[in-house]
Amino acid sequence: MSTTTVRRAGARQWTGLAVLSLPTVLLGLDVTVLYLALPSLAEDLRPSGTEELWIMDAYGFLIAGFLITMGTLGDRIGRRRLLMTGAAAFGAVSVLAAYSPSAETLIAARAALGIAGATLMPSTLALISNMFADQRRRSLAIGIWATSFALGMALGPVVGGVMLDHFWWGSVFLLAVPVAIVLLVAAPLLIPEYRAPHSGRFDLLGVALSLTAILPVIYAVKRFAEDGPGVPVITATVTGLVFAVLFVRRQGRLASPLLDVRLFSDRTFSAALGVLLAGLVGVGGSMLLITQQLQLVEGLPAVEAGLWMGPPAMMMFLAAIGAPLVARRVPPGIVVATALALSTVGYVLLAQVDASGGIALMVTGFGLVYLGLGAIAALGTDLVVGAAPPEKAGSASAMSETVQELGLALGVAILGSLATAVYRGRIGDEIPAGTPPEVADVAGDSLAGAVSSAHRMPAGWLDQAREAATSGLNTAMLVAAVCALVLSVLSAVVLRHVGTVGGGDDGPESGEAVPAESAGTEA
Known part of the structure; x- marks a missing residue:
């Protein structure tokens, strides 16, 4: 059997990694920026509580629905080509979202962004697996790629807060345009094309x-x-x-399936996917509720709320960098379980927040939640991609991104709806008699509606609405704490067979020979 030598990653590969991280930075920006923009967006477009949730999670649901398709499509037509096509589409639709005249239009634009975004994430992650052949460097590259999400989330509140302080809410979507332009210019110069050999017909x-x-x-x-x-x-x-x-x-x-279900026979692949899915549910819900708490309950302007969101995002940044390094000496299962145990403490702290002022408690608790996210995002993604052969990297990357996006969206839907249900249950009997029906409906639907209707309600009523919303936050975070604790224990069990990173693993070291038929087709 013929062999080929794995080339050591050089300056071009590491610079190319920076380019591939741009879409991930953009995703992190979009997440935190949109949460901060929700109050001003709600005041302008006047969405219902259900429409608010659809605005938040339409993107995540559609990207989750199309990631498998796009990951496999990239294997067939070229991962770089799909990446550039998706970047152009994402930039164009972002302009549509920025100038949406109604909640319905914005929901449609967010759905279109999800489809365009589905072309970006599996392509970037699969190309990283092509560019970095040995496992230690691939793990470090994936850790850097994962931290770029944290970097985007850290920058998003600050940049977004400044933009919201000077411009209208739609301006936050326009951040995608320069990122897309840079990606379109730099990718052909730094990123090699890759197509899986013998990929067969598209299903x-x-x-x-x-x-x-x-x-x-x-x-x-x-x-x-x-x-x-x-x-x-x-x-x-x-x-x-x-x-x-x-x-x-x-x-x-099928000989050339859209998703190779045989990947699930690998225990590491399946266990890592399960941890990613379950771990992201709590994070998605808490991101939505904490940003609303800072602005609608604490009354902070967007800039100040963004600055308070910065320290937790930096904790995720540090965890995503540090976890792969710690996993070189400590089994990944133990690292993930420990990080999730700290997240459990964070959720418990968030369940103690009250409406009379608890910013420090919120930031501390949310920082611990994000610390767990950084660890499971970096290590979980590396375990999923590393368990798949190179020609299946697109499919494996798509599954990793699918469960993460689905987890975030489910968190918004489940925990967001749970908090809303608690709010509606508590505030329903507090609405004063004689309130016009249209005002009562808006104020009783969500805290954003209560804030926008406060001028038509009796003095002091808004404080009751804020207390009801805080009760919803407490209930949702208590549920998240229980789930995180269970997941911490399960992670230690289901990942106990995984050895330390680079310690007798299945990835070739730099310079080691690998079978030529696994190398794929590069241009």
Whole structure:
């Protein structure tokens, strides 16, 4: 069998990594910037509570639905080509989102951004696995790539807060335009093209089956969180599960599947995906609720709220850098379990916040939550990608991003809806008699609605609304704490077989020979 020598990563590869990190920085910016923009956005577009949640999570749900498709498409047509196409589309749709005249238009634009964003993330991560062949350097590169998300989140509140202080809420979406331009110019110069050899025909029927499996389940989760169990929820869930079974059966029969289900036979691959999915649920919900708490309960302007969000994001940044280095000496399962245990403490602290002033407690608790996120994002992603062969890197990367985006979106839907339900339950009896129905509906729907309607309500009523919203935050964070503690224990168990990074692992060291047929096609 012929072999080829793995080249040591040089200046071009590390500079190319910086270019590939740009879409991840952009995603981090979008997450924190949009949360900060929600109050001013709500005042301008006047969305309902349900529309607010759709504005927040339409992007995550659609990107989760299309990531598998786009990851495999990149393997076939070229990962760099798909990356550049997606960057151009993302920049164009961001302009549409910035000038949305209504909540419905913004929801549609966010959904389109999700589809465009689905082309970016698996392409960047798969290209990293091509550019960095030995496992130690690949782990470091993925850790840097993961920290770029934290860097975007750290910069997002500061940059976004300044923009919101000087411009309208739509300006935050325009941050995507210069990032897309830089990516389009630099990628052809620094990033090699890669196409998987013998990729076969693209499975269009599989694409349809994957969407009809994922989207009904997403719909069921949202309806359940908003209205409880019912016929629509049961119907959507059963429909999604039926199509999921059909999708998996079809993929198992194809020579060139959209998703190679054989990857799930690897214990490391499956366990890491499970940890990523479950871990991101709590983070997604807490991000939404904490940013609203800072602005709508504490009354901070966007700039100041953004600055308070900076320290927690920097804790995630440090954890994402440090976790892969610690994992060279300590088994990854122990590192992840410890980080999640610290996140549990953070959620418990957030469950103690009250409406009379608890910024320091919020920042401390949220920092611990983010510390856990940094560790599981860096190590979990590396374990998923490292468990797949190079020609399946696109598919593996897509699965990693799918579960992370789905976890964040589910967190917004489940914990956000739980907090909203607590708010509505507590505030319903507090609305004064004689309040006009249209005002009562808006004020009783969400805290953002209560703030916008405060001038038409009796003095002091807004304090009651803020206390009700804080109770919703406390309840949601208590649920997240229990889940994080359980996940911490499970992580130590399900990842106990994984050895230290670079210690007798399956990745070749620099200069080691690898089979030529696994190398793929580069240009």
